[in-house]
Amino acid sequence: MSCTAAIASLAAMLGLAGCADAPRPSGQPSFYADLGAASARVDAGQARAMISAYRLNAGLGQLRLDPALQEAAEREARAMAAADQPSSADAVKKRLASAGLARPEANLSAGYRTLAAAFSGWRDSAPHDRVMKAPGATRMGIATAYAPGSKYQVYWALLLAAD
Secondary structure, three states: OOHHHHHHHHHHHHOOOOOOOOOOOOOOOHHHOOOOOOOOOOOHHHHHHHHHHHHHHOOOOOOEEOHHHHHHHHHHHHHHHHHOOOOOHHHHHHHHHHOOOEEEEEEEEEOOOOHHHHHHHHHOOHHHHHHHOOOOOOEEEEEEEEOOOOOOOEEEEEEEEEO
């Protein structure tokens, strides 16, 4: 089964195809929404469901959306888009730890135009996969920012932390 089919299957099983924060053609699941527009926003609920299902399949706990991590992810995505380059995950993790977050993790990337593509890319990259499967993680925030003149255009920040 292809990655795309597996993600669609997972969403259908979880009854999540109707989640919507990002603009998309009628009937298209939000994880396929093209985020290459200034008004586009990643569907954080859909992302949480996908990553949590992936974690459950690996014997790990689900994640919940955390407002503080969501805000931090939004700031980081905007900063990367403004700088026209991905940030250092280590620097972001240090900032989060300094703010009192327990065992912070960060996936920072650019170029993926859909949540499905970002999830697939992270899953296929050992360092990014380790972040999604961080054993102690219980909460997350995720955001994108669009930079139209950039070679990457869409910047991603996925932040995880423990309670």
